[in-house]
Amino acid sequence: LDARLSRTSVEVEVQSVTVLTVWGPTAAVCDARARALAALLGGADYRAVRPAGLQDALFTLGLPSTVRPGVVREFTQHQISEDWALSGAFTTAEVGDPNGMFLGIDLDSGTTRPVMINVADAPKVDASASMGIIGDLGAGKSVMQKLIAEAVWARGGCAICIDRTPVREWATFARTAAKGRVQIIDAAQAEVSIDPRRMFTGPEGRHYALSYLTLQLGIGPMSTSGEVLHHAVEQAAAGPEPSMHRVLEVLERMATSEAGKRQDAAATLAGLIRVVATNSL
Known part of the structure; x- marks a missing residue:
């Protein structure tokens, strides 16, 4: 490792931890899958360690929004950046779109990554623009909907919103966020026909x-x-x-x-x- 680090002045050492999780309906199935995974990695000169007594802590790391437990530091790998970059073949990010508005932070599996969404481009990539926003009362579900709608027309798109709220909150939002560029049709007091x-x-x-x-x-x-x-x-x-x-x-x-x-x-x-x-x- 020292020899490879000394070959160039820009090479750096990376300390990383990789946790692989298998699942199954029974302990026997999990054990068989873990052995199969270790054998598969062994064929590519990668060694997978199954530490006794730490399985619960390591398993929870694979759950969404889990804080990384301190015990994983015991499995720190010291690599140069070139070798660490080769692990990119084992990673993928399927949350959000490649571009668009910044929606939030992905906390899946202990990582922190930005999540972007581009609803207006869904037809161009043959994808569905349908989405559901789930949260507790007052968590900000309607706020997120309004942010997404604003991002659509801020990029030159058009947002059609059906407002069923008694206080007409979307109408109030539209008048403020898109002043001069909004058309509000009130079905109860219609001034514009959509016939x-x-x-x-x-x-x-x-x-x-x-x-x-x-x-x-x-x-x-x-x-x-x-x-x-x-x-x-x-x-x-x-x-x-x-x-x-x-x-x-x-x-x-x-x-x-x-x-x-x-x-x-x-x-x-x-x-x-x-x-x-x-x-x-």
Whole structure:
């Protein structure tokens, strides 16, 4: 070791501890897996030590957010940086994204690493942007949600937030964090319509209206209900003031004027739309 350290003035000594954990439903399975792991490492000239009496302390080191127990210092390895860097093949970090906003610190397995998240880039890497934030009352769950939302529009993105809180906390936050760049739609006192038939004209409006209603009502586009819905959307679009309410009116007329399966489908669709319109699903 001294000879290798003296070969260059920039080489340094690294003191590290590596703990490998196996698991199993029984002690026998754990023992077999530990022996297999030791044999595997031995084939690559690595020696794994299984100290007697310290298994509990060493096992807890593999649990998330665990403070490193002092007994691990007994297994300190003295290496030069070149050899220590070769251990990178045994490490990986799967928490967060390669770039994005700084979300927090990862305390998994006794390490301290920054965690970044880039929700807006999820579609580019074919990943789901869904996430859940869990914590006690007052732990800061909504604060984290707002930080993530702010990071999205701070990088040029767009955040669409559905606020179900009685005090409209997201509306207050949006007015402050994105002043002059925010549009708030209050369903109780609506000043702006989000009706796709009002927002978009021509074929584009018909496409968005039909796509939304097909998914919301859970019907197949090539079924009888899908054909009736398509006809209702087309008829509503042909009127002077197309809207989703006009679609409901067309379906109600079809429920009284049509016959057979089309009449039943129109009546069912009209009823389902009323359910969606009158309930907070």
